[in-house]
Amino acid sequence: MKKNFILIMLLCLGQSAISQPHPQSKEYSSPENKLVQEKLEDWKKKKFGLLMHWGPYSQWGIEASWSLCPEDDEYTARKGPFSKSYSGYVKAYEDLQTQFNPVNFNPEKWSAAAKDAGMKYVVFTTKHHDGFAMFDTKETDYKITSAKSPFSSNPRSNITKEVFSAFRNDGFMIGAYFSKPDWHSEHFWWPYLPARNRDVNYKIAQHPEKWNAFKKFTYNQIEELMTDYGKVDILWFDGGWVRPEPTGKNNQDLNMSAIAAMARKKQPGILIVDRTVPGEFENYQTPEQTVPDKPLDQPWESCITMGNSWGYVKDDTYKPAHELIHTLIKIVSRNGNFLLNIGPSPLGELPPEALSRLKEIGSWMNVYGTAIYESTALAPYESKGIVYTQSADKKVKYVFLLSDGDNRVMLSKTLSLATGVISKNSKISIMGSTIKLKHNAETNQITIPESAQKNVFNKYAVVLKIVG
Structure with missing residues (x-):
């Protein structure tokens, strides 16, 4: 136990997030579906939402997923005692499944804190790029409800369902973050070949059966979320590099038309946010860690971290309350929404600094909130x-x-x-x-x-x- 603690602390040192660029296109296609139009107008009035990145990576206090990506960049750096060998690091990372046990998980406390801060919708990470499912999927054993996960015996082990239920009961719009790439799936990163970058690691044209298997896997997981988790208002896709490229070398087309049709049959009017992929499945745009100088011509939302990282990092530096409030004001003045990210701790708690900021924001919103929501x-x-x-x-x-x-x-x-x-x-x-x-x-x-x-x-x- 002591040895594991030391290893974890070594991994935590100096590991903070470097924001991944997500370039926004000027192209935008207004939704034609009347129910989607109505939902979009309702969402635009919410103004202020909570984004949550959470998974086994919080055990090490590192950024979600990116250290698994074999690209030579600052945001993919691997640190700590396992970093000398890529394969050893991946194994140690995936073994976090056997350690992640958030025994203090209480989504009602999260929802109450967010509601008191004036937030109106939540987007929760059901699966990040590492492929670990925070819901009870039947498609993989790499999930929170697996017998390999110590939290699986907890009556609230289906974390996504518990989060959605708690926030829905407090009147929030519910958003499901879902990563299109899945670096754990053998149909995305085929074990026969080494992963070279964030993309699928084989030639799809030469191995169409593998890509078709991945498409089915992805479709089935999203169908589970659309079927068994109550009303969902937003399907928020990340990993915009996985997209149709008809003239490219590797056309990573997931058949979003079929996914959207299924999702809207089960969740009429649901907003679909296929980030950075212009067209009918990007119902609003999502500039990251930035605020535009002027209003955009399309619906938009800035997703910004409260700390320096998307996931939980011990002793992270959190933005002061005045900066967060000013950011909210500026975003609203440009006709946008503010999606503020907080990463829960490995025990399932919101960091005290984050709770303090939410309380301060709530005190201000209690006086001036009308000017935010109605402007x-x-x-x-x-x-x-x-x-x-x-x-x-x-x-x-x-x-x-x-x-x-x-x-x-x-x-x-x-x-x-x-x-x-x-x-x-x-x-x-x-x-x-x-x-x-x-x-x-x-x-x-x-x-x-x-x-x-x-x-x-x-x-x-x-x-x-x-x-x-």
Whole structure:
């Protein structure tokens, strides 16, 4: 036991995430299905969601899957006592299945923390690129419910089902993250050949039976998720390099048309997010670890880590609450959604630092949340520490005054806003207070009384509400 602990600690040292680039295409195809259109409009109103990367890799406190990828890059680096041999490292990684035992798993606590923070939907990693299923699939024994997994004897061993149920009971939209590549499957990385990169390691044209077996395997796993796990609102695919390439050397076509047809038959109106693959199966786009300067022409969501890593890393550095709140404000001002990632610990707990951030975000949202959920983009979007949004009917404008370095908004006696935000008949107040503000539409200036310094919640950001 002591020896295993030392090995794990050695692996943890210095192993943090390097974000994988996911280039976004400007191409977008609006869904034609009416139920999908309605679901998409509903999703756009949610604004704030929780993404969770979790699996056996949390035992070592390393990034999800990528150290298995035989590419010579920083985000695929292998560290620790097993790193001298690639085959030895893979074996040790896959043996984590026999150690992963999250005995403190309680998804109701996760859901309560997310709900209190103002989150409205969740996307949970049912399977990452390493192929380990966090659900009770019949397609492989490399899963949380296998007898090889110590947690399999726990009555809540079907983790995905428990997570979906807990969050659904709290009113969340439910999203299933699913990796298209599967580096554990013999039909993706054929053991006869070495893996050379993230792609399938054989020529599909020469071995169509293997690729067809992988397509069936993938289809069956997704069908399980669409059949046995209650209502699912989003099918969130990762691994965009696995895609149709009719003119390429290796056409990794999974037949998304068949998958989508099956998914929507079982889950009418479900959103399908085939990341970075333009076309009818990318219902919204997902820029990663970034916020666009201006609104995009299509529905979008920024997926961003709360810490430095997607998976759990002990002593990770978590973004401060003011940065997370400012990010949410900026994303909403560009007509996007914010999907904030947290990786649970190997015992099944959200890190204390993450819970603290969620609580701080929730305190702010309790005062100003209306300005988040009920707003859309308003030019100039952001200027000089001020962010602008408006209600869908354009009758109400919201002006977000962002905090400075000490996390408090210093309200000066006068404030100049962008041209056209206020008019002669505007009524202006500070949200969360009874304070009314005077203004001059000709100079675009607002006068703020000294009492506003003491009588408003001015931590992280203050919001002005402008009617008329």
